[in-house]
Amino acid sequence: MITGMDNTFQHAFKVQQRVIWALMLRESKTLFGKHKLGYLWAVIQAAFQISVFWVIREVAGVQAPHGMSTPVFLLGGFVPWFIFSNGITNGMNAINGNRALLTYPQVSPLDLLMARTLLQGAMQTLVLVVLLIASCAMGQEVSIETPHVILAALLLALILGLGGGMICSAFNLIWPATEQLVPMLLRILFFTSGLFFSMVDLPASVQGILSLNPLTHVIEMMRQGFVSGYGEQFISVIYAFSFSLSILTIGLLLERYARRYLDRLI
Amino acid sequence: MRKAQIKWLLFVALPMLVVLIYFGFWASDMYISETRFSLRSQEGGGSTELLSFLGQSTGGTGTDAHVIEEYIESSELLALLDHQLSLKDHYQNPKADFFSRLRQEPSQEEFTLYFQRQVTIRFDQTSGILKLQVRAFTPQAAQHICQAILTKSEDLVNRLRERAIEDSLSLSRAEIQRAELRLANIRNKLHQFRQNHNLLDPTAEAGKVEGLVAELEGAAVKIRTELAEARSYMRNDSPKIVGLKAKLQALEEQIVTEKLRLSGQGKSTVNSLAADYEQLTLEHEFAQKELVVAMQAMEAARVRAESKSRYLVAFIQPTLPDEPLWPRRGYAIGVSFAGVLLIFGMGSLLVAAIKEHAGF
Numbered sequence: 001m002i003t004g005m006d007n008t009f010q011h012a013f014k015v016q017q018r019v020i021w022a023l024m025l026r027e028s029k030t031l032f033g034k035h036k037l038g039y040l041w042a043v044i045q046a047a048f049q050i051s052v053f054w055v056i057r058e059v060a061g062v063q064a065p066h067g068m069s070t071p072v073f074l075l076g077g078f079v080p081w082f083i084f085s086n087g088i089t090n091g092m093n094a095i096n097g098n099r100a101l102l103t104y105p106q107v108s109p110l111d112l113l114m115a116r117t118l119l120q121g122a123m124q125t126l127v128l129v130v131l132l133i134a135s136c137a138m139g140q141e142v143s144i145e146t147p148h149v150i151l152a153a154l155l156l157a158l159i160l161g162l163g164g165g166m167i168c169s170a171f172n173l174i175w176p177a178t179e180q181l182v183p184m185l186l187r188i189l190f191f192t193s194g195l196f197f198s199m200v201d202l203p204a205s206v207q208g209i210l211s212l213n214p215l216t217h218v219i220e221m222m223r224q225g226f227v228s229g230y231g232e233q234f235i236s237v238i239y240a241f242s243f244s245l246s247i248l249t250i251g252l253l254l255e256r257y258a259r260r261y262l263d264r265l266i
Numbered sequence: 267m268r269k270a271q272i273k274w275l276l277f278v279a280l281p282m283l284v285v286l287i288y289f290g291f292w293a294s295d296m297y298i299s300e301t302r303f304s305l306r307s308q309e310g311g312g313s314t315e316l317l318s319f320l321g322q323s324t325g326g327t328g329t330d331a332h333v334i335e336e337y338i339e340s341s342e343l344l345a346l347l348d349h350q351l352s353l354k355d356h357y358q359n360p361k362a363d364f365f366s367r368l369r370q371e372p373s374q375e376e377f378t379l380y381f382q383r384q385v386t387i388r389f390d391q392t393s394g395i396l397k398l399q400v401r402a403f404t405p406q407a408a409q410h411i412c413q414a415i416l417t418k419s420e421d422l423v424n425r426l427r428e429r430a431i432e433d434s435l436s437l438s439r440a441e442i443q444r445a446e447l448r449l450a451n452i453r454n455k456l457h458q459f460r461q462n463h464n465l466l467d468p469t470a471e472a473g474k475v476e477g478l479v480a481e482l483e484g485a486a487v488k489i490r491t492e493l494a495e496a497r498s499y500m501r502n503d504s505p506k507i508v509g510l511k512a513k514l515q516a517l518e519e520q521i522v523t524e525k526l527r528l529s530g531q532g533k534s535t536v537n538s539l540a541a542d543y544e545q546l547t548l549e550h551e552f553a554q555k556e557l558v559v560a561m562q563a564m565e566a567a568r569v570r571a572e573s574k575s576r577y578l579v580a581f582i583q584p585t586l587p588d589e590p591l592w593p594r595r596g597y598a599i600g601v602s603f604a605g606v607l608l609i610f611g612m613g614s615l616l617v618a619a620i621k622e623h624a625g626f
Contacts (some may be wrong), residue, residue: 008625015626092365108619242608245609245610252611
């Protein structure tokens with residue numbers, strides 16, 4: 001009986017893999033297929049945002065802390081942020097955008113979400129690699145001291161984005177005004193997650209409040225991966241990890257709960 | 267039993283049972299001794315609030331506090347403490363449970379890692395306060411270890427301070443040595459000069475000679491007057507006049523020799539000797555003043571260095587714990603329960619999500 005159960009599970013897993021892969025391919029076509037430059041646009045967008053803040057920091061004369069070069073410091077902030085925020089915004093609209101696909105019985109709403117988030121994660125990792133090479137070529141100092149910390153930070157950002165996307169898409173089904181509300185919340189997070197400043201520089205009282213935001217930990221972890229020893233007093237991996245898992249669990253639960261609203265829509 | 271019940275038992279009840287047994291019965295008590303201290307300097311308090319907000323490395327008490335933090339977690343301190351208090355024996359206590367005691371024959375790195383877990387040091391940037399907590403299996407041991415760490419840290423701070431003062435004083439010390447050497451040189455020269463010319467003070471000698479000359483000239487004038495007077499009623503070759511003439515000549519000769527001694531052409535006349543001597547005394551005075559100034563500079567440097575230097579003030583001495591506060595059993599059990607539930611919930615949700623794809 002157990003082998004039988006395992007077989008169905010393995011089979012289901014394979015089916016889901018294929019579904020997600022197919023959705024990712026489709027998604028990448030719809031996201032970038034219509035432009036001539038294609039994937040390059042993702043790189044250009046990220047590079048533009050980063051250079052804006054680079055110029056601001058340069059003009060203000062602020063040095064990146066701990067001997068990091070400014071583009072590396074900003075990449076450490078923006079890449080996890082893009083993974084997270086794109087995970088949420090794309091995930092929130094995944095079901096509305098692809099409702100027709102849900103008529104296929106193999107495709108579950110979760111697959112749509114996961115496909116989009118994974119695609120975003122892959123894209124942003126590509127952006128990270130390309131921009132790191134670019135800043136290296138521009139003569140900036142780029143060091144990757146603990147790659148596994150970078151990978152962990154990317155993974156945590158992905159989980160946070162996926163969980164957040166699930167929660168938002170569930171709320172979006174129940175209460176369509178969510179779509180208007182989430183960008184506002186994201187804007188607040190954009191300014192409080194330490195994308196373009198360092199938590200280490202803030203006074204303890206502000207640090208205490210901002211450390212409730214798991215994204216700050218993820219971002220500082222990312223930077224720590226570049227320059228080990230950075231932000232050691234601030235980062236709590238356990239907090240970021242358990243928060244991400246909680247978000248994911250709540251997202252999975254809400255996604256199940258919201259399905260009854262989805263059925264009504266179809 | 268149903269499948270769901272088996273899963274529940276396997277993934278929630280069993281891990282929770284293990285956690286409950288460990289924290290409820292097995293885990294040995296540990297006592298926490300705590301101390302608070304700060305690094306103070308005479309100028310200003312230990313706070314670097316304003317600068318830390320600007321995000322600059324302040325280089326003040328903050329840096330020194332980080333030095334202390336690193337030092338407390340170093341294996342060097344651990345070796346000192348182990349030597350002093352035989353820490354290894356205490357933490358290897360066989361009565362303590364397997365997970366909280368140090369294993370037998372640990373490597374240096376294992377021991378350091380273990381000790382770092384028993385010691386927490388926190389530095390609050392805004393208030394400049396360092397908080398040190400030490401865990402041990404008995405209250406006394408916890409307090410002793412805490413006290414020893416505090417003492418060793420204080421030693422470190424003192425060493426740092428002495429080094430800083432030494433560095434800033436070494437320059438002025440060299441200056442003083444040079445001034446002293448110069449003064450000794452000149453004193454030597456002065457001594458040599460006096461011995462060579464058999465004089466104590468050429469200036470006084472010159473005054474003496476001048477007085478002598480004046481005296482002689484006065485005597486000569488007196489004799490000339492006497493001579494003129496005698497001539498008015500005596501013949502030129504009278505014995506008195508001849509005697510007076512001889513006396514006058516002797517006086518004039520004496521005056522010429524004395525004057526020559528005073529300011530003749532030679533090198534060793536009293537006047538030139540006096541000039542040389544004055545030069546030497548001037549140099550002597552200079553050297554003396556230089557030495558005084560150098561000494562004052564050193565004193566000022568010392569005051570400056572000491573006012574800048576930091577010293578460690580423990581305003582809460584290591585406490586003697588009364589109650590074993592570690593492990594936090596209720597908290598640990600609660601957190602593990604939440605964690606197990608979370609992982610189990612997430613796992614079953616993911617499995618369910620995957621299983622939706624079965625049958626295609």
